[in-house]
Amino acid sequence: MAAHRKTKQRPHTGTAARTAATLALAGAATAAALPGPAHADPAPTAAQVKARVDRLYRxxxxxxxxxxxxxxxxxxxxxxxxxxRDEAARRTERLNTARQALGAYAAAQYRSSGIDPALQLALSSDPDQYLRRAAYVERAGERRATELRTVRRQVADVAQVRAEAAGQLRELAARRAALKEHKDTVRAKLAEARRLLARLTPAERAAFDASEGGRGDVHAGRGAPRGLTAAPGSRAAQAVAFAYTALGKPYVWGATGPSSFxxxxxxxxxxxxxxxxxxxxxxxxxxxxxxxxxxxLAPGDLVFFYSGISHVGLYIGNGRMIHAPRPGAPVRxxxxxxxxxxxxTRVA
Known part of the structure; x- marks a missing residue:
């Protein structure tokens, strides 16, 4: 039997060589992209969570x-x-009253103006009486001219008030848009803080609540206890006394009392x-x-914190204040x- 000869492999040249190289590179890239053992991002430590949450709260x-x-x-x-709007309505009402008076006068003039004044004088049985009436009509005409100028001024005034109201409405729309933007920002920051806090163990969460953001006396009272540094005035003393009655009440953003602040x-x-x-x-x-x-510093003074003046408390003496710290931390x-x-700042 004749021996079978092995087919000789020819090297790739030209287009074939380029195609082979492309396939080889693609295969290498695919191999490099294949996932190896999964490495999850390490969970943040309790200290890292606290730092992030504190920043979000600020x-x-x-x-x-x-x-x-x-x-x-x-x-x-x-x-x-x-x-x-109320002013525009009042001015419009006065304008309509003046217009009605002028309209009635114009109608009367129209009805009596069919005969030429010289002919009326010639036909009058009492020329003296006619002349007296003519003088009265002339004076009435002057008054009506004044009233007409008043009406024109009132029309301009109403237009000005309405234009000002329209401008204020545009400003109101812009302010409400800014209000929504700030509200959305607050909610997003607080939601992110809650998400981070949920990753803590109960022991870590308790440690966080006892840390810088949560430390302080929260026992409510009827007023300032005895033995504290005296306030510089009766009003400051009243302000401090009120702050003591608020101890323990919850922090709610945007709240001014009486149940939250x-x-x-x-x-x-x-x-x-x-x-x-x-x-x-x-x-x-x-x-x-x-x-x-x-x-x-004296009791009743307002004390402010951070470079952006974003937090305030009421000073009560001995290096302490009463303040509403953050969500989840009541007045303390x-x-x-x-x-x-x-x-x-000293208010009074």
Missing amino acids: EAEAATEQYNGAKEKAAATARSVDAL DCSGLTQAAWRAAGVSLPRTTYTQINAGRRVSRSE IAPIDQMPFAGA
Whole structure:
């Protein structure tokens, strides 16, 4: 039998060589892309979770103060729109009354103007009486001309008020859009904080609640206990007394009492109980009185924290304050060195 000869393999050249190279590279890339043993991202430590949650709470509080400011401005703009609408309605009513009076006069003039005045004088049986009536009509005409100018001015005034109301409505829409944006930001930050906290074990969560964000006395009372540093005035004392009655009440962002508070809502409510009206937000409250240094602090002073003036508490003496810390941490007493000190204001 004849021996079978093995077919000789020819090297790839030209297009065939390029195709083979492409297939080889693709195979190598596919092999490199094949997953090896799965490596899950390491779970964050309790300390890392705390750091992230603290940052989210600070950012949420800053957004809360922006929300509070936007809400206050939106409410003021809404009141302005209502006032302008009422003013436009009143001016329109006066305008319509003036128009009706002019219309009645014009109709009377039309009915009596069919005969030429010279002919009326010639046909009159009492020329003197006619001339007296003519003089009266002339004076009445002058009054009507004045009334006509008044009507024209009223038309312009109504148009101006309506234009101003339209502008205020556009501003109100913009403020409400900003309000929604701040609200969405707060909710997103708090939701992310809750998600991170849910990853902690019960023991880790208890340690977090006992840490910087959760430390402090939360026992509610009827007023400031005896033996504390005296407030500089009766109003400051009243504000401090109110803050003590709020101990233990929950933090709710955007709340001003009486059952829950955010940080600036608490200080506003405390001083309102003392008969003093404070602005709504931290960044406006800091300008609501006389600035004082940390060494000058007295009970009733407002103490502010962080570079963005995003948190406020009510100083009660001995280096402590009453404040509404964050969601999940009710109104409590805490040291003022718990957070970066940014300034203080004495209201009264």
